[in-house]
Every structure is written in C-alpha cells, then in structure tokens.
Amino acid sequence: MCKALLAAAPVMPNEVTELALKLSGVGYRMATTAFQLTSLSLTPGCFECGTCGSMARGPLIPSVPVFRQAFMDRFAAEPFLKALPEVAAEVMFGVLLDIPRRAIPR
Numbered sequence: 001m002c003k004a005l006l007a008a009a010p011v012m013p014n015e016v017t018e019l020a021l022k023l024s025g026v027g028y029r030m031a032t033t034a035f036q037l038t039s040l041s042l043t044p045g046c047f048e049c050g051t052c053g054s055m056a057r058g059p060l061i062p063s064v065p066v067f068r069q070a071f072m073d074r075f076a077a078e079p080f081l082k083a084l085p086e087v088a089a090e091v092m093f094g095v096l097l098d099i100p101r102r103a104i105p106r
Contacts, residue, residue: 002070
C-alpha cells in the first residue's frame with residue numbers, strides 16, 4: 001500500500017504530500033503550513049516562522065515502519081522523489097532521524 005502511495009505522487013501530489021508527511025513522523029502541521037503545493041516549493045524561512053514547529057529535535061511522532069521500508073526502497077520511492085523533491089527531502093529527514101530512535105530501547 002505504501003509503495004502505491006509513493007507511486008501516486010505525480011498524479012495526486014496534495015494527497016500524497018499530506019499522507020507521506022504524516023507517515024514519516026514529520027507531522028500534519030507541515031503539510032498544511034510549510035508547503036505551498038500550487039508551486040511545489042518550500043516557503044522561504046518556513047521553519048523559522050514558528051507556525052510550523054522546529055525539526056531540530058527530529059520528527060514529531062515515530063515514522064510508520066511499513067512506510068519507512070517502502071520509502072527506503074529506491075525503486076518504490078523514485079516517482080515520489082521526482083515528482084515532489086521538496087516534500088521528499090522532509091520525509092527523508094523524518095525517516096532517517098527516526099531510525100536511531102528505533103535502535104535504542106527506551
């Protein structure tokens with residue numbers, strides 16, 4: 001299912017962005033605040049404005065393991081990376097920062 005979601009990025013960018021940010025742990029607020037999907041570019045300085053929250057401490061919530069596996073699969077993520085590079089960068093940030101959290105028991 002997550003591979004199909006990533007493959008749908010060129011056709012349904014708004015929906016894929018919202019779900020990918022949620023599943024990666026980056027959070028819903030960034031899907032509605034930080035990204036201007038009409039131009040598919042980051043708002044300049046969006047992380048400093050205070051409305052999006054800071055990613056300095058990592059993802060807001062843990063990433064979903066099934067989504068993380070699909071995203072880390074080069075062939076599954078390729079359409080997503082090509083269609084939404086700015087969103088993919090944030091998703092990658094959330095997924096990669098979550099990996100050490102999973103390795104260290106709490």
